[in-house]
Amino acid sequence: MNKPATIKDIAQRLNVSISTVSRSLRNAPDVNMETRQAVIALSEELNYQPNKLALSLRQKQTHTIGVIVPNLDYVLSTMVKGIDEVALEAGYTVMVCQSNESYGREILNTRRLLDSLVDGFIISVSSETKIVDHFKKIQHRGLPMVIFDRVTPDLTAPSVRLDNEEGGFLATEHLLEQGYKRIAILAGPVNLGVSNSRLEGYIKALKKHKIKKDDNLIIYCDFNQDYAYYATRELLAMKKRPDAIFTISDRMAIGAMLAIKEKGLKMPHDIGLVGFNNEPVVSLVTPQISSVDMPSFELGKAAAKLFIETMHNNEDMSHVEEVLRPRLYVRESSRRVMVKTGKGK
Amino acid sequence: MNKPATIKDIAQRLNVSISTVSRSLRNAPDVNMETRQAVIALSEELNYQPNKLALSLRQKQTHTIGVIVPNLDYVLSTMVKGIDEVALEAGYTVMVCQSNESYGREILNTRRLLDSLVDGFIISVSSETKIVDHFKKIQHRGLPMVIFDRVTPDLTAPSVRLDNEEGGFLATEHLLEQGYKRIAILAGPVNLGVSNSRLEGYIKALKKHKIKKDDNLIIYCDFNQDYAYYATRELLAMKKRPDAIFTISDRMAIGAMLAIKEKGLKMPHDIGLVGFNNEPVVSLVTPQISSVDMPSFELGKAAAKLFIETMHNNEDMSHVEEVLRPRLYVRESSRRVMVKTGKGK
DNA sequence: TTGTAGGCGTTATCAT
DNA sequence: ATGATAACGCCTACAA
Numbered sequence: 001m002n003k004p005a006t007i008k009d010i011a012q013r014l015n016v017s018i019s020t021v022s023r024s025l026r027n028a029p030d031v032n033m034e035t036r037q038a039v040i041a042l043s044e045e046l047n048y049q050p051n052k053l054a055l056s057l058r059q060k061q062t063h064t065i066g067v068i069v070p071n072l073d074y075v076l077s078t079m080v081k082g083i084d085e086v087a088l089e090a091g092y093t094v095m096v097c098q099s100n101e102s103y104g105r106e107i108l109n110t111r112r113l114l115d116s117l118v119d120g121f122i123i124s125v126s127s128e129t130k131i132v133d134h135f136k137k138i139q140h141r142g143l144p145m146v147i148f149d150r151v152t153p154d155l156t157a158p159s160v161r162l163d164n165e166e167g168g169f170l171a172t173e174h175l176l177e178q179g180y181k182r183i184a185i186l187a188g189p190v191n192l193g194v195s196n197s198r199l200e201g202y203i204k205a206l207k208k209h210k211i212k213k214d215d216n217l218i219i220y221c222d223f224n225q226d227y228a229y230y231a232t233r234e235l236l237a238m239k240k241r242p243d244a245i246f247t248i249s250d251r252m253a254i255g256a257m258l259a260i261k262e263k264g265l266k267m268p269h270d271i272g273l274v275g276f277n278n279e280p281v282v283s284l285v286t287p288q289i290s291s292v293d294m295p296s297f298e299l300g301k302a303a304a305k306l307f308i309e310t311m312h313n314n315e316d317m318s319h320v321e322e323v324l325r326p327r328l329y330v331r332e333s334s335r336r337v338m339v340k341t342g343k344g345k
Numbered sequence: 346m347n348k349p350a351t352i353k354d355i356a357q358r359l360n361v362s363i364s365t366v367s368r369s370l371r372n373a374p375d376v377n378m379e380t381r382q383a384v385i386a387l388s389e390e391l392n393y394q395p396n397k398l399a400l401s402l403r404q405k406q407t408h409t410i411g412v413i414v415p416n417l418d419y420v421l422s423t424m425v426k427g428i429d430e431v432a433l434e435a436g437y438t439v440m441v442c443q444s445n446e447s448y449g450r451e452i453l454n455t456r457r458l459l460d461s462l463v464d465g466f467i468i469s470v471s472s473e474t475k476i477v478d479h480f481k482k483i484q485h486r487g488l489p490m491v492i493f494d495r496v497t498p499d500l501t502a503p504s505v506r507l508d509n510e511e512g513g514f515l516a517t518e519h520l521l522e523q524g525y526k527r528i529a530i531l532a533g534p535v536n537l538g539v540s541n542s543r544l545e546g547y548i549k550a551l552k553k554h555k556i557k558k559d560d561n562l563i564i565y566c567d568f569n570q571d572y573a574y575y576a577t578r579e580l581l582a583m584k585k586r587p588d589a590i591f592t593i594s595d596r597m598a599i600g601a602m603l604a605i606k607e608k609g610l611k612m613p614h615d616i617g618l619v620g621f622n623n624e625p626v627v628s629l630v631t632p633q634i635s636s637v638d639m640p641s642f643e644l645g646k647a648a649a650k651l652f653i654e655t656m657h658n659n660e661d662m663s664h665v666e667e668v669l670r671p672r673l674y675v676r677e678s679s680r681r682v683m684v685k686t687g688k689g690k
Numbered sequence: 691t692t693g694t695a696g697g698c699g700t701t702a703t704c705a706t
Numbered sequence: 707a708t709g710a711t712a713a714c715g716c717c718t719a720c721a722a
Contacts, residue, residue: 054715057398072422362709399699
């Protein structure tokens, strides 16, 4: 039940004024060595910790970063870990809110964090979000904000993301090089930036290899194992079925895999499969699934670093755009011929 | 750049005193209808939000709960989601810190959260933690604290956990009923409570079925896929190798599975396997792995509810112990004969 | 070198 | 019904 000590307590016990104590504790210039030492000694004895609320109230910063993420699955929780690491290092505390991919929830979270007087935001946008006024409100308040992973063109803010187009390109070109001809793509929700970019990469690779795009092989579906399963079933029921599938997430790759197995097709012989994210699960299933690696931890760290910079930098950083390069991990699900890229992790 | 409005702003614009505004906003009894309405109207127009720092400073509560977890893997992040849900509902904000299974980091997190003046704690203990003085400090401050999932006998605090012994019992008895005779267990780290309890359940089941315990079949190892893999290799190299393995986590079950496959043994025919937690991954691998379900989300919610109760309740709740019952999901890795328990999820 | 006083935004007590 | 004022814990001119 012992209440934390305050500078007032220390001042009283030492018969000095509050300001002297305050000064001593923050080693201000004008203060007698002896009094200072006495203050420090006593403050340590009493286990003095400055009251953060009072501090924050006074200096109008909470040293807290509001982080909003659509969920806490493997990839995002790894990113958050990266953010946490860097933020802690820089003396910031992180407050994480999940929007559960819900637009309404995201607005709520933004408001809550704004009410909590966080010093700024690090954000990954929910898949449901089309209007971003709630985020603009943040900027309108003059608070720094960094977007990561899922960026959106509607927001002018510093951002960190993977080169998703490159990722889509890598995956698709790999399949082409393995001799697959009719490559389908399970792209994510239509409005989501990452989906589009990965799709762009897919199209680019086809173009480069002079394969003409077949819209029947481009399936938009939710970031979801079940959807991917059903979508794949339909793909495999086509007269001219695809001989390879690129899914823009591993979760979807799993769904596709289940449908492929159910149909009795063998990977990589009958059909090739490549996922995205390189989550641990891809090397646990049989066959192991090739996947484009998402450097989650690094990306999280980069986002936090960029935030700190934005924070300490008066210049306008809103056009800074950090792009990490993806790498493909080739595994059993798509390896038919000699391997050209990295293997395992 | 528009700074948030304060009651002072409102007071000035309305030519009334600060206290009148304050009263109007918190519909206190003594206040004129007209002035109140004027205040409310303006406060809405200015989008007034009370400053949480000032509030907290004044009333000495932050409405924030500090949550410390060893990691944010599937199980724990689901639990945190449960905590979050209930806390939000009750008007609390949650601050999550990961200890990364590190004792030192846990101490650091405790201190940070204490410094942040959280109103209390919801904690799951790191596997490395043997001394719990840092947690006792919390109680010493008079702050409520609830332990969940990984409880420890050294701490007298309200807790929520799974009946781990029952879980161990269920898994083991199931294997026995499937006709397995030599059942090995990959128990976790020795000091960890959950490990011991699940092991207790295992032993209890053996006793009940008059099988004598063989210490060579009890392997203590880290909560870790690789360790489990190597441990299983050794088990399978024994002269009289086990014909079933119960691992106290799914991660470990995966490790065991890899070793089993490598050895060329078939599940469930040659050897049975049961895991713990019932993570989604167990039904993605081949064969699908039987597992004791951990109701993570529910457990998280229960922990938060218990916290809120403890908070609002003056009585001593430190001996309240909520225990959730586990349930076994039988899958391919251990189903040899007629099924008696639930299937799928 | 040290102390006094005002303020951060809010609520609560006491007058008016 | 309303207003002044002190207080929460801290910092910082300014005064001494």
